[in-house]
Amino acid sequence: MWKLLLVLPGLMLFSPAASAAAGPLDLTTATVGIVAIIIFTIAYMLVMAEEKIHMRKSKPVLVAAGLIWMMIGWVYIDQGLPTLAEDAFRHNLLEFAELMLFLLVAMTYINALEERRLFDALRSWMVRKGFSYRQLFWLSGGLAFVISPIADNLTTALLMCAVVMKVADGDKKFISLSCVGIVIAANAGGAFSPFGDITTLMVWQAGIVEFQEFLVLFVPSLLNYLVPAVIMSLFIENRKPSAVYEQVELKRGALRITFLFLATIATAVACHTFLHLPPVLGMMMGLGYLQFFGYYLRMTLPGSLARKRAMAERAGDMERLKRLGSVVPFDVFNRVQRAEWDTLLFFYGIVICVGGLGFMGYLSLLSETLYTDWSPTYANIALGLMSAVIDNIPVMFAVLSMQPEMSHGQWLLITLTAGTGGSLLSIGSAAGVALMGQARGSYTFASHLKWTPVIFLGYVAAVLSHLWLNDELFLVFG
Numbered sequence: 001m002w003k004l005l006l007v008l009p010g011l012m013l014f015s016p017a018a019s020a021a022a023g024p025l026d027l028t029t030a031t032v033g034i035v036a037i038i039i040f041t042i043a044y045m046l047v048m049a050e051e052k053i054h055m056r057k058s059k060p061v062l063v064a065a066g067l068i069w070m071m072i073g074w075v076y077i078d079q080g081l082p083t084l085a086e087d088a089f090r091h092n093l094l095e096f097a098e099l100m101l102f103l104l105v106a107m108t109y110i111n112a113l114e115e116r117r118l119f120d121a122l123r124s125w126m127v128r129k130g131f132s133y134r135q136l137f138w139l140s141g142g143l144a145f146v147i148s149p150i151a152d153n154l155t156t157a158l159l160m161c162a163v164v165m166k167v168a169d170g171d172k173k174f175i176s177l178s179c180v181g182i183v184i185a186a187n188a189g190g191a192f193s194p195f196g197d198i199t200t201l202m203v204w205q206a207g208i209v210e211f212q213e214f215l216v217l218f219v220p221s222l223l224n225y226l227v228p229a230v231i232m233s234l235f236i237e238n239r240k241p242s243a244v245y246e247q248v249e250l251k252r253g254a255l256r257i258t259f260l261f262l263a264t265i266a267t268a269v270a271c272h273t274f275l276h277l278p279p280v281l282g283m284m285m286g287l288g289y290l291q292f293f294g295y296y297l298r299m300t301l302p303g304s305l306a307r308k309r310a311m312a313e314r315a316g317d318m319e320r321l322k323r324l325g326s327v328v329p330f331d332v333f334n335r336v337q338r339a340e341w342d343t344l345l346f347f348y349g350i351v352i353c354v355g356g357l358g359f360m361g362y363l364s365l366l367s368e369t370l371y372t373d374w375s376p377t378y379a380n381i382a383l384g385l386m387s388a389v390i391d392n393i394p395v396m397f398a399v400l401s402m403q404p405e406m407s408h409g410q411w412l413l414i415t416l417t418a419g420t421g422g423s424l425l426s427i428g429s430a431a432g433v434a435l436m437g438q439a440r441g442s443y444t445f446a447s448h449l450k451w452t453p454v455i456f457l458g459y460v461a462a463v464l465s466h467l468w469l470n471d472e473l474f475l476v477f478g
Helices: 002-012 031-048 058-078 082-115 118-128 133-151 153-167 172-190 198-205 211-233 254-273 279-315 318-325 332-337 341-360 362-373 376-386 392-402 408-424 430-438 445-449 452-469 471-475
Strands: none
Touching: 031 058, 031 341, 058 082, 058 341, 082 118, 082 198, 082 254, 082 279, 082 332, 082 341, 118 133, 118 153, 118 254, 133 153, 133 172, 133 211, 133 254, 153 172, 153 430, 172 211, 172 408, 172 430, 172 445, 172 452, 198 211, 198 279, 198 392, 198 408, 211 254, 211 408, 211 452, 254 279, 279 332, 341 362, 341 392, 362 376, 362 392, 376 392, 376 408, 376 452, 392 408, 408 430, 408 452, 408 471, 452 471
16 A cells, blocks of 8 residues: 555546536546556455454555545645545535434444343343244344344344354354344345434435335335245254243343433434434434433432342342442443444445545446446346445445436335345345354355345345335336
């Protein structure tokens, strides 16, 4: 990379002349534009190799983003148009800031619920029920489909994977099969909710699809999960795993934090729907709800502990007395600290990189090829398949940056395909990549790949059902 910095001045000699209209320069055929594509490609190859080289995915895209915009800045200064590049970068930065703050609040709530042991209690309940393998496969997938629209597909997949690994300890074949089902279910469930995936959140925040309009994708998303799940369930032995019992006690305030999270979502939706303000305003206000409640928990902790100790002493419950002795006050900022910062910084790098390539003219070129030479339907289906190899975040951000003239039905189609296409490969979604790390040795790229033909049937079923059920939306332009 340092060698590239030394030759940048020479690259600028090949820059095109400034346009008379003082608009963005077309750098797609210039040497600087080609170098930018090479830099982004190398960075993304390093991201895809994260599991092998053990390098966090944020590192290469952060460097690539800086290099791409440094080259753009140099060209525009050379052409006497420095403010154009500055304004374009600030626009991309604002888009990222809104999404980052939104995601940060959601991650903070999820971490708070995890700290209050809500997810542990759910896992314990499933273990105690003594479900068979086939029942566990359907339950883990079904819960992933139901929870992911609220808690996002990544968090949901990690939760359900922990359940499966706890119950089927050592059974690699079943763990692998269940992880595939969980990834499909979490991605499908996230496709019909603005809170289920970063891509749906991007579309909602852009004002292209309203909150309630995502619900028309429910049936296509359900089919996307059910078609492969039904086939996969036929290959599961109908026997019971050895039961592992675990007693989990919810920490104080767990259910009230759940209510506050739902109130935060309602506030964000109200801000966007009724006041036409960015949803991030409602989410940040919701963070204030959690901070006030955290203050209440800290102030009332001594009295609560005294009551619980008295009850435990009367009951002679020494184990509970020991647990109460290790209780620490709830701290909101500890929950913020535990947010997925690597994911957030990766998101920054992708938004800035794609924004830079778009400013160079590559997105206009891609839009012309996909949405003019092809029909929007074929383009959106192809982009969904592409998201199995390239993460759906850059795919969706590229489409939003292109702003092709499409009907409402087509915008919902790209939302559906980008959200569910990543299920075709384990590297195609954040949920799949995360589970390869969590269930290392059981769930792998190869174990997922052998189910790709079955998953593709679900993808086809989802697309066809959307084209059929929501055909009137393809006549309505948003």
